[in-house]
Amino acid sequence: MIKNLMGFLLVFLIGLCNAQSQTENNNQKSTELDRPKLVVGIVVDQMRYDYLTRFYNKFGEGGFKRMMNEGFNCKNHHFNYVPTYTGPGHASVYTGTTPKYHGVISNNWYDKQEKTMVYCASDDSVTSVGTYDRAGKMSPHRMLTTTFSDENRLFTQMKGKTIGIALKDRGAVLPAGHTANAAYWFHGKDEGHFISSSFYMNDLPKWVNDFNASNTAESYFKVWDTFYDISTYTESGSDDTIFEKGFKGKKTATFPYDLKALKSSNNNFDILKTTPFGNSLTTDFAMAAIKGEALGQDAITDVLTLSFSSTDYVGHNFGVNSKEVEDTYIRLDKDLERLFQFLDIQVGKGVYTVFLTADHGAIDVPAYLQSVKIPAGYVDNNDRKDNFQRFLQDTFKTTDIVENVTNDQIFINYDKVKELGLNLSEVEQVIANEQLSYDHVAKVYTASSMNSTNFTTGIESLLQNGFNQKRSGNVIVVNDVSYIVYGKTGSTHGSGLNYDTHVPLLFFGKGIRHGQTYQRTVIADIAPTISALLGISFPNAATGQPLEFVID
Incomplete structure (x- = not known):
């Protein structure tokens, strides 16, 4: 009887241990599966927060609205430093800190040791890849701290990939960080190719060469007209105003724009940057990168940093109240929908995470503000x-x-x-x-x-x-407030005022709650939030805090 009882207890304990071991294994697997396969960080260059609300009724259901309806919307999100420029903005989003620590104090600045002006991403120690032009001599070496993409690479023993993409070099290089597998940016002029730097590689991968040879960029030399009937663009000012610059070779800054006819007077492929088609080209290349690099195809988290630069070029050229800006955001919404649908199929719906923010906002054209009796002007x-x-x-x-x-x-x-x-x-x-x-x-x-x-x-x-x-x-x-050093057409940025600091912050996808908040959040909070979601170390100089109400 005792032997039978002891045997029963032994079998029971062994079964209990096995069950506990199986539970631990399942928990470990569950933890691994809880991490998204791919994090896509999107920075929209020069996007004010109110573009989300102003153009809301013109957006479809699959782009900005999908992020808001399925994800989390931080409605009171601000930059917590000056100056609000592209280089510092991209660096701050991904490092989780400010220029005080990451060192990217502007796009260009005076180097007190070298006694000369330097560019935030320039690096004469590297060579161009994909072009003979100096446009490829770039790296993140002037950025002093790590990004969350760096920390993900370290955490995964360099197995998780990081790819950075933008039209602007600084929009690709700085977010991707120091350990990136690659960063690619668009070299316009007479070439129209995505290029890179020997900091990352000696030769472009086959998929990049294939993309460059596909004539995708050339396909956007077409007529830029409004996506919807221009009479429905009631969220923006008149099409023909004195507050817009426009393109060389066209007398008025009015729709439509024949890009094929205008390209020779506007630096050929560079004209695409100042149209919504630059964002479409960026989306095309991003999808090629996701497929070519097999991003999000295993259990180890990859990171894609994606910056849409054309919104900045359009804003500088036409101003924040222009029909051109409205059309650019309507078309960007379509590109986001196209990207998300591609991710649903290529990576899998519900297994990737996206955040979207901006590197700065922009001011209404001061000359326009003056015309409606708001204090503003030029220095x-x-x-x-x-x-x-x-x-x-x-x-x-x-x-x-x-x-x-x-x-x-x-x-x-x-x-x-x-x-x-x-x-x-x-x-x-x-x-x-x-x-x-x-x-002033x-x-x-x-x-x-x-x-x-x-x-x-x-x-x-x-x-x-x-x-x-x-x-x-x-x-x-x-x-003074609304006084800028700039021409009298188009918008600019750089101040610590709300029109430059208040930008969107949207999260959606794997591990993200559905909701919204008016609680104040700052740009440095993004990287710690993504780091917390991934369970990795925060960037080494991060000063922001994880937004715990965002994480599911």
Whole structure:
């Protein structure tokens, strides 16, 4: 009897252990399956938040609306630093921090060590791949921190792929990070090819060469007319206004645009960038990359970073209130639908995750704002420069005490300050006081104040988050609200005001809840949120927080 009982207990315990072991194995498999097979990060260049609401009724069900209806919409999403430019924007989205730490303080900036202007993605140590032009001499080496795509590569022992794609080099290179398998961008002019850099490879893969040889880019040399009847475009201003630049070779900035006829006067393939067809071409190439690189085809998460650049070119050219911008977003919505349908088939519905945001917003054309009696205008940089030069000569008996003035920042010559026996902080303050006296200057701050004071609110906090001690200038100038250094046609960006900072943030797909919030979120929160979703380390200098209400 006892033997039988002991035998029964032994069999029971063995079965219990096996069941527990099987449960642990199932849990492990479940954990692996919970990670999306593919993360697609989408940055729409120069997309204001209100484009989602303004053009909502013109969107179909499969693009922006699909993300909103199936995913999570952060409606009060902002950049938490200045300047709001493309390079810093893309870097901040993927690093989860601001220029203060990742070091990409602008698209171009004055290098205080090299004593010259540098570009955020340029790298003379690498060679072009896919072209003999210098356009391929790019890498992320000026970005000082990791991206979440880097961390995914490290976590998966470099087995998870990362591919970056954009028309703009910086829109492809910076998001993909330092460990990317590849980044590709569009070289226009007379070539019309997607290219890369020896930082990633020695030769283009076959699928890229096949795409470049397919004449897909050439197919977009056609007439750009409105997708719907132009009379229904009631969400934008008149088609014929004085606030738009347009294309060389066409007298008015009005629909339709015969791109085949206009291309020779507008740098050939480059004209595609300033039309919605540049976004369509980007979508075509992204789908070719997903298939050519077999992204999302195994249990190890891959990352595709995708930037739609044409929206920025169109906004700069025609302004945020133009029919051209409205049509560009209507057509981008169609491209997103096409991309998502492709992902449903190629990767699998419900097993990939997408987020969509922007690298900055944009201002209404100040001349237009003036026409409707809203305070706005233009800064006369030449007049300000002349006054400043006279001030330097009168005060310091030399203009050499300033090395460079760029991006609303003044760089002081340290050697000249030492030679003249002056105190650097006092020189900064004297220059700041002078700048503050100029027309349409709202505020001026010194590097000394940025280094010694912890600002937690207002424009001061945004400036500090964008201030890098080794790279930023000694004096930072903030212009009046809606006053810009730009031509009188088209829109621009760069400030810490809502029209530049308030951008969309949409998540949908694997692991994402359905919902929305008006809680304030910031651009640096995106990378930690995706990292948390993947269960990987946050980017090494991330300052943002995971948005736990987004994750299912």
